[in-house]
Amino acid sequence: MNRQLYRFFTKDHRRIEELLELATKNPDEIQMEYYQGFRAGLLTHIKMEEKILFPAAQKANGGVPLPIAAKLRLEHGALTALMVPPPTPSLIKVLRHVLDKHDIAEEEPGGMYDVCSALTQNQTTELLEQLAHVSEVPVHPHHPAAFALEAAKRALTRAGYDFDTVAQ
Numbered sequence: 001m002n003r004q005l006y007r008f009f010t011k012d013h014r015r016i017e018e019l020l021e022l023a024t025k026n027p028d029e030i031q032m033e034y035y036q037g038f039r040a041g042l043l044t045h046i047k048m049e050e051k052i053l054f055p056a057a058q059k060a061n062g063g064v065p066l067p068i069a070a071k072l073r074l075e076h077g078a079l080t081a082l083m084v085p086p087p088t089p090s091l092i093k094v095l096r097h098v099l100d101k102h103d104i105a106e107e108e109p110g111g112m113y114d115v116c117s118a119l120t121q122n123q124t125t126e127l128l129e130q131l132a133h134v135s136e137v138p139v140h141p142h143h144p145a146a147f148a149l150e151a152a153k154r155a156l157t158r159a160g161y162d163f164d165t166v167a168q
Contacts, residue, residue, distance in 0.1 A: 004124050005053070006113045008131060009045075013103050016041045020096070023087075030087050036139060039083050043137035046076045052130050053116050060119040068105060068112050074159035075102045081152035086142040090167035091149075094156070097166045 019041055023034035050073070058065050075098060082095055106112040120127060142148075153163040 003117065004128060005117045005120070006107075008128060009049070009053070009113055010107055012041075012045050012048075013107070016045060017099070020092075020099075024092055027089055027092075030092075035087055039139045040136050042079060043083060043139065044134060046080060047137055048131050048134050050076060052127060052134070053120075056123060056127055057116040057119045060123070066112065066115055068115075071159070072102065072105065072112060074155075078152070078155040078159040078161065081155035083139070084143050085149040085152060086144050090163075091152075094161070094163050094166045098156070098159070098161055 016038060019034050019038035023031045023038055025031070054066070054069055054072075058069070079095070079098060079102070082091060082098075085091060104111070117124075156163050
């Protein structure tokens with residue numbers, strides 16, 4: 001199997017994780033420059049999957065969505081919603097938890113990246129070219145209102161996670 005798409009996306013996972021690590025090295029003081037890079041990186045990564053990888057795999061699968069795609073899309077929605085409120089220690093803990101589970105589902109043998117790579121093996125060069133030209137997602141300022149965190153909690157619930165339980 002051609003592993004170029006797998007390597008592309010897993011390398012980007014590691015880059016995004018490193019930005020989060022740099023942003024939260026001191027848990028009492030989040031380094032916002034790195035956190036902003038993390039936010040933009042995560043949202044752009046999600047964009048690449050949702051706009052290029054998943055549709056290409058579905059098309060190659062005869063138009064049938066991949067079974068795991070629905071769960072991953074719910075998690076993408078939850079992760080996106082978590083980018084809206086300002087970061088707090090509990091929000092960071094939840095982010096890490098969801099990202100860990102999400103990345104495993106994409107990276108594990110037989111996971112989303114393996115399946116997508118197999119289905120689109122004749123399109124690898126074309127897909128990598130498209131991915132190379134994806135523009136970074138603009139990141140808006142955080143919204144500190146309580147309703148922003150509540151909306152993120154609802155998105156997490158739809159994805160199968162409970163913010164308050166994970167944050168403990």
